[in-house]
Amino acid sequence: xxxxxxxxxxxxxxxxxxxxxxxxxxxxxxxxxxxxxxxxxxxxxxxxxxxxxxxxxxxxxxxxxxxxxxxxxxxxxxxxxxxxxxxxxxxxxxxxxxxxxxxxxxxxxxxxxxxxxxxxxxxxxxxxxxxxxxxxxxxxxxxxxxxxxxxxxxxxxxxxxxxxxxxxxxxxxxxxxxxxxxxxxxxxxxxxxxxxxxxxxxxxxxxxxxxxxxxxxxxxxxxxxxxxxxxxxxxxxxxxxxxxxxxxxxxxxxxxxxxxxxxxxxxxxxxxxxxxxxxxxxxxxxxxxxxxxxxxxxxxxxxxxxxxxxxxxxxxxxxxxxxxxxxxxxxxxxxxxxxxxxxxxxxxxxxxxxxxxxxxxxxxxxxxxxxxxxxxxxxxxxxxxxxxxxxxxxxxxxxxxxxxxxxxxxxxxxxxxxxxxxxxxxxxxxxxxxxxxxxxxxxxxxxxxxxxxxxxxxxxxxxxxxxxxxxxxxxxxxxxxxxxxxxxxxxxxxxxxxxxxxxxxxxxxxxxxxxxxxxxxxxxxxxxxxxxxxxxxxxxxxxxxxxxxxxxxxxxxxxxxxxxxxxxxxxxxxxxx
Amino acid sequence: xxxxxxxxxxxxxxxxxxxxxxxxxxxxxxxxxxxxxxxxxxxxxxxxxxxxxxxxxxxxxxxxxxxxxxxxxxxxxxxxxxxxxxxxxxxxxxxxxxxxxxxxxxxxxxxxxxxxxxxxxxxxxxxxxxxxxxxxxxxxxxxxxxxxxxxxxxxxxxxxxxxxxxxxxxxxxxxxxxxxxxxxxxxxxxxxxxxxxxxxxxxxxxxxxxxxxxxxxxxxxxxxxxxxxxxxxxxxxxxxxxxxxxxxxxxxx
Numbered sequence: 001x002x003x004x005x006x007x008x009x010x011x012x013x014x015x016x017x018x019x020x021x022x023x024x025x026x027x028x029x030x031x032x033x034x035x036x037x038x039x040x041x042x043x044x045x046x047x048x049x050x051x052x053x054x055x056x057x058x059x060x061x062x063x064x065x066x067x068x069x070x071x072x073x074x075x076x077x078x079x080x081x082x083x084x085x086x087x088x089x090x091x092x093x094x095x096x097x098x099x100x101x102x103x104x105x106x107x108x109x110x111x112x113x114x115x116x117x118x119x120x121x122x123x124x125x126x127x128x129x130x131x132x133x134x135x136x137x138x139x140x141x142x143x144x145x146x147x148x149x150x151x152x153x154x155x156x157x158x159x160x161x162x163x164x165x166x167x168x169x170x171x172x173x174x175x176x177x178x179x180x181x182x183x184x185x186x187x188x189x190x191x192x193x194x195x196x197x198x199x200x201x202x203x204x205x206x207x208x209x210x211x212x213x214x215x216x217x218x219x220x221x222x223x224x225x226x227x228x229x230x231x232x233x234x235x236x237x238x239x240x241x242x243x244x245x246x247x248x249x250x251x252x253x254x255x256x257x258x259x260x261x262x263x264x265x266x267x268x269x270x271x272x273x274x275x276x277x278x279x280x281x282x283x284x285x286x287x288x289x290x291x292x293x294x295x296x297x298x299x300x301x302x303x304x305x306x307x308x309x310x311x312x313x314x315x316x317x318x319x320x321x322x323x324x325x326x327x328x329x330x331x332x333x334x335x336x337x338x339x340x341x342x343x344x345x346x347x348x349x350x351x352x353x354x355x356x357x358x359x360x361x362x363x364x365x366x367x368x369x370x371x372x373x374x375x376x377x378x379x380x381x382x383x384x385x386x387x388x389x390x391x392x393x394x395x396x397x398x399x400x401x402x403x404x405x406x407x408x409x410x411x412x413x414x415x416x417x418x419x420x421x422x423x424x425x426x427x428x429x430x431x432x433x434x435x436x437x438x439x440x441x442x443x444x445x446x447x448x449x450x451x452x453x454x455x456x457x458x459x460x461x462x463x464x465x466x467x468x469x470x471x472x473x474x475x476x477x478x479x480x481x482x483x484x485x486x487x488x489x490x491x492x493x494x495x496x497x498x499x500x501x502x503x504x505x506x507x508x509x510x511x512x513x514x515x516x517x518x519x520x521x522x523x524x525x526x527x528x529x530x531x532x533x534x535x536x537x538x539x540x541x542x543x544x545x546x547x548x549x550x551x552x553x554x555x556x557x558x559x560x561x562x563x564x565x566x567x568x569x570x571x572x573x574x575x576x577x
Numbered sequence: 578x579x580x581x582x583x584x585x586x587x588x589x590x591x592x593x594x595x596x597x598x599x600x601x602x603x604x605x606x607x608x609x610x611x612x613x614x615x616x617x618x619x620x621x622x623x624x625x626x627x628x629x630x631x632x633x634x635x636x637x638x639x640x641x642x643x644x645x646x647x648x649x650x651x652x653x654x655x656x657x658x659x660x661x662x663x664x665x666x667x668x669x670x671x672x673x674x675x676x677x678x679x680x681x682x683x684x685x686x687x688x689x690x691x692x693x694x695x696x697x698x699x700x701x702x703x704x705x706x707x708x709x710x711x712x713x714x715x716x717x718x719x720x721x722x723x724x725x726x727x728x729x730x731x732x733x734x735x736x737x738x739x740x741x742x743x744x745x746x747x748x749x750x751x752x753x754x755x756x757x758x759x760x761x762x763x764x765x766x767x768x769x770x771x772x773x774x775x776x777x778x779x780x781x782x783x784x785x786x787x788x789x790x791x792x793x794x795x796x797x798x799x800x801x802x803x804x805x806x807x808x809x810x811x812x813x814x815x816x817x818x819x820x821x822x823x824x825x826x827x828x829x830x
Contacts, residue, residue, distance in 0.1 A: 055824055057804040060783040065689065076696040081707055088708045092695045186813050229807035352816035356801050357808035396782035396801045409662040409755070409774050410748065418668050421799050422816055446700065501709030 008283065010294045014038045016566065017282055017297035019269045019312065022104020023552065024303035024538040024559040026247030026255065027159070030221070031563035033260035037570070040295060041261065042284050044268035045070075045101030048248050053240040056233060059395040063236040068108045070098040075449040077307055079500040081461040082438065083324070089447050089455065094501035096508055097236065098305060102263060103248040105305060105506065106552070110235040110360030110392060111211035111244045113165050114549035115156050115557075117371040118149035118174045120432075123545065126372065127382055135382060139437045140465070141327070141334055143544040146516035147525035149174045152557050155564075159556035163245035164217035164225065167209030172367040185214045185228070185362050190353045190425050194364040194389040197483035203366040208388065210361030211245035211552070221254045232393020234360025244360065267293075270451065272300055272316040272535065279318070279535040285451070299566055302512075302537040303559075306335075309541040310441045310511035311456040319512075319522055319531050322440050324459070330522040331512060332441040335458065336546040338507040339385065339431025339466045341495050342473025345424055346486025347403055352422045358393035365389075369429070369476055370548045381468040385431035385548030387476055394421070401426070404490045427480050429473025432548040433509070434465055441511045461498050470495040507551050509543040514558075516577075524577040526565025527558060533575055538562045641788045642679055646686035646717070654724045655681055657740045659777040661747050669798040670791075672777055680780030680789030681720075681773075690717040714763055716772060723769030726761045727754065785823050796821040 016032055018025035021041040029039045061067050072092065080087040099105035119126055124142045127135055136142065157177050167180040184207035187195065191207070198205040212228040219225075228243040242249040255261035266287040273280045273294065281296035302309050313319050313331050322333035367373055369384040376382055400417040401424045407413050444457040474493030481489045515521025518530035527538045538559055540551045547554075565576050644652055656678035665671035672678070688694060692715040704711035714722065730750050731739040739747065753759050755774075757767035780789030782796065784803065790796060796803050803821035811817045 055828065057827075058784055058786075058824060060779060060787060064779060064783075066694070071694045072696045073692075073694055079708060081705070085705060086702060088702060088704045088711055089696045089698070090708075091697065091710055092692070094709050188812055189815055229809050230812040231805060231807060354808070354811055354814065354816055357812050396796065396799050397779050400778065409751075409777075411664050411666055414663055414666060414671075415668060418798055421801070447696075447698065497707050499707040499709075501707070 008292045008294050011296070013281070013296040013298070014040045015297065015570070016040070016299045016301060017042065017295050018301040018303050019272075019282060020044075020104055020304035020308060021102050021247070021252070021263055022099070022303065022305075023106040023247050023251075023555055024562070025301060026103070026106070026251035027162070027556060027559035028301055028303065028536075028538065028563045028566065029255040029261045030251040031560065032566060033255045033258040035567060036258075037260060037567075039255065039261050040297070041263040042267040042269050042282065042295070043102050043263060043265050044287060045265065047263070047265050048102045048107060048238065050238070050240065050242040050249060053238040056237045056240050057231065059233075059397050062233075063395060064397055066093055066097065066236070068099060068101065068236065068238065069093065070100040072098075073450070076455060078444040078447050078455050078457045080457070080459055081497055083459060087444055087446070087457045087459070090500050093503075095499065095504050096506040098307070099506075102252065102265060103246050106247045107238050108236050109211075109244075109246075109506075109552060110550075112361045112363075112390075112550040113160075113163070113167075113209050113211040113245075113553045114386075115174060116149070116547040116549060116554050117367070117373075119371040120547040121145045121147060121149050121152065123383070130372065131376060131382075135376070137465070140463075141435045141437050143334070143435070143513065143515050143520060145514050145525065145544055146521065147514070151525070152554075152561065153177055155557035155560040156553065158560045159553065162219050162221065162250055163211050163556065164213050164219055165209055165211055165245070165553075166214035166361075168207050170206050170209075170365075170367060171204040172370070172373050180209065181219075182214050182217050185210050185212065185359060186230070187364075188354065188358070188362070188391050190355075190389060190391055191362075191364045193425075193484045194427070194480065197480055197485075198364070198366050201480070201483055203368045205364050205366050208361055208363040208365050208390070209553075210359065212359040212361045213243045213245070219250065221250070223250055223254060225249060228359050230357050230359050230362070230393075232356055232358045232395065235392060269312065270315075270453070272302065272312055272318060274316060274318050274532065277532065279532050299534045299536065299570065301562075301566070302535065303539060306508045306511055306539060306541045307441070307456045309537050309539055311443070313512065313537070314443050314456075315453055318535070319529065321442065324438055324440050327437055330520065333522075334435035334510040334513050334544055335439045335441050335460055336433040336435050336509045336543065337460065337498075338433050338505040338546055339462070339469055339495075340428060340504050341492055342385075342431060342470035342477065343426060343428035344474060344477035344481050344489050344491045345401055345426045346481035346484060347401075347420050347488040347490070348423045348425070348485070349487045351485070353425065355391070355394040355399075355422045355425075358391040360392050362392065363388050363390035369473065371432075379468070379472070381465045381472070383432040383434065383548060384469065385429045385473060387427060387429050387473065387480070389425060389427050389480075396421070403488055425481065425484070425486070427477040429470070429477060430505075430548055430550070431466065431469045431473060433546040434463070435510060435545040436463060458500075462495050467495045507540070507546060509540045509546040509551060512537045512541040513544045514542040515544060524575070525561065526568075526576045527562040528565055528569065528576050530575070533573070534569065536562050536566055641683075642676065644679075644682050646690065647678075647682045650728075651720065651724045652678055652682060653740050654727055655720075655773075657747060658727060658751060658773060659780065661744065661751055662774055662777045663781050664744075670794050672781060674791060675781050675789055675795055676791045677777055677780030677789045680783065680787050681776045683788045684776065684779075685717055685720060690720075691715050710768065712764055712768070719764055719769055719772055722761050722764055723754075723766070723773065726759055726766060726769070727751075730754075730759055786825060793821045793823060
């Protein structure tokens with residue numbers, strides 16, 4: 001075989017280069033370019049705009065065939081439940097989805113937008129303070145974030161104004177410095193049932209905060225967007241109205257308008273270049289021509305999805321890889337997820353709903369069993385999760401709920417799935433996911449990507465904490481549905497092992513975690529790497545463990561804080577903490 | 578019964594065909610030898626195809642109703658099996674009238690059939706249940722093996738082609754597949770059945786542009802309005818029935 005000789009072309013230096021162009025990179029680019037910094041964004045996928053979604057109401061193309069997701073033939077992840085199992089590649093999509101293209105996961109998300117609870121940021125110390133150190137199992141490696149709710153609140157506020165988050169106060173949430181930029185979304189009939197039932201039960205329901213936009217809105221950057229039409233095609237789709245907050249209709253155009261932001265699509269970063277304790281730039285491949293480029297920069301922002309962030313650090317030999325046998329090292333540590341199987345579905349014999357309509361961030365929630373909002377003294381788990389009745393729009397291929405015991409095909413299946421398609425409602429827990437010593441990310445010893453570089457490997461399973469939490473949440477969900485008047489309720493409370501083939505959520509977290517101590521964390525609370533001061537690793541990779549909410553709102557807040565940190569660093573240099 | 582049929586055992590009813598196969602000694606342990614059965618099926622198939630064209634008014638004018646991937650035999654087995662998964666009933670048409678088998682044919686011919694966006698590099702190991710599909714076969718190959726398996730199992734059990742079996746007999750065969758009880762080379766019968774079931778549901782409910790969901794009848798049965806620009810006026814209301822629209826209503830603008 002003829003050997004391909006690839007010359008690396010060295011490009012002129014820029015102020016900042018971002019790896020990936022999603023929410024984190026978009027926010028950072030908009031803040032930095034407004035201050036005159038030159039930013040280059042390297043995105044391996046294609047460009048996107050609102051007009052592209054003219055044909056987006058296509059469940060098969062977008063939701064089932066994953067139009068907006070990474071091509072797994074080029075790169076996937078490998079998975080095993082524990083270190084005794086052989087890791088094998090995730091050959092097709094299952095448990096979570098990997099977004100690609102300009103806007104990243106921020107284009108295909110639902111728009112379910114939250115602030116984490118004050119407890120979430122200080123979970124370890126507050127748990128010990130109230131219940132004693134024995135409440136935390138020996139192998140549970142939860143950590144405080146090195147930032148408190150009060151410290152992160154201004155950045156949540158900044159992010160929410162940019163995105164135009166719609167909502168109403170959460171009676172059990174952290175204090176807000178400002179009201180929501182736009183009012184809560186509309187209440188559907190199903191939401192009203194949940195609202196009334198949970199109030200009667202003494203809980204504290206509120207309309208889910210949403211990035212779908214309840215009314216036309218102009219943000220502080222001068223970007224105007226139209227209100228949501230409740231078309232029911234959000235998650236896995238792009239929004240044809242630009243109503244759903246997405247980097248391509250908010251921060252990216254703001255950055256581009258300054259003339260200081262250049263996005264290079266089809267450009268896949270292969271390595272972060274590093275010498276003498278500093279990142280010097282990145283090496284990337286132009287996927288169209290196969291050419292390789294070196295892009296030098298004063299600051300490198302690693303802002304891909306969780307797996308990309310961990311993988312590129314490990315491939316580049318940056319940071320101390322996590323060792324699960326000793327618990328030392330940090331890169332790949334504290335991989336966590338979301339515990340979403342505690343749920344119940346209610347079937348109504350004489351009541352139909354507009355289940356086909358909805359919005360990605362449309363629903364009613366109670367937080368009475370989230371965080372430490374309830375007493376855990378006599379419970380075999382810590383934390384909890386929100387309980388939600390969502391109305392995201394039930395598309396027909398994916399939604400064929402039938403009562404338990406119904407055959408999954410044939411006459412009975414068809415009849416029951418048609419009968420209940422607009423006559424069943426699901427109430428589910430979104431359980432927090434704790435970190436464990438034995439849950440981590442590293443490089444796979446066997447399987448490679450299209451370039452021949454090792455894939456990232458996930459070692460993860462559900463633990464006893466997760467099983468107890470699932471059972472608890474399922475019972476609460478069942479009681480709510482009964483109070484809502486369901487004629488028959490099926491309960492899912494048995495967790496089983498983690499299965500990578502079964503869709504659960506795209507809420508993967510950790511691996512480059514944030515903290516106050518360089519020994520036990522990879523980045524400080526500006527997302528600045530302790531070991532490499534001009535390298536910022538931004539995204540849900542910095543969550544020390546996951547909360548009982550969707551992650552994007554917190555990623556947005558951390559990104560604004562990182563942007564502030566990068567500007568400070570460019571002025572003064574050194575560690576920001 | 579026509580005179581022609583009376584005189585031609587190969588076009589006759591199932592009992593005589595069964596006898597024919599038995600007497601001709603063409604089956605050995607359920608495996609059919611040579612091309613004799615193939616020609617037999619082709620003749621049955623002609624009849625079936627004509628029936629499809631006659632009963633479905635769209636078929637004659639719908640240029641999409643033709644095969645991109647399946648052989649005629651594979652098409653007929655898929656049509657019959659998908660009809661049992663999603664049968665015609667008092668709610669409305671089943672997979673056959675919804676043209677689901679054409680949908681599956683068209684999907685198999687492209688990226689989905691070949692697993693173009695899936696990780697297909699080795700090495701291959703069986704894996705645990707929690708690790709997802711780990712086989713070497715793409716969906717084209719899975720259908721090839723699975724559909725042949727359905728036919729073989731039908732001949733073995735009933736000495737009859739799958740498409741000639743009664744509904745109960747077809748259900749019994751498919752149940753064996755769904756339960757993973759049929760030995761197939763390279764894949765489990767349960768995995769094949771799962772792919773077939775999923776594809777059938779897709780063909781019933783995907784936008785008609787893909788060849789199934791004929792006349793949007795899948796959506797009509799399910800009260801799914803398809804492509805609508807806005808539900809602003811009904812989102813707060815009780816259940817509202819809305820006539821469905823397909824994506825071509827948007828594209829024609």
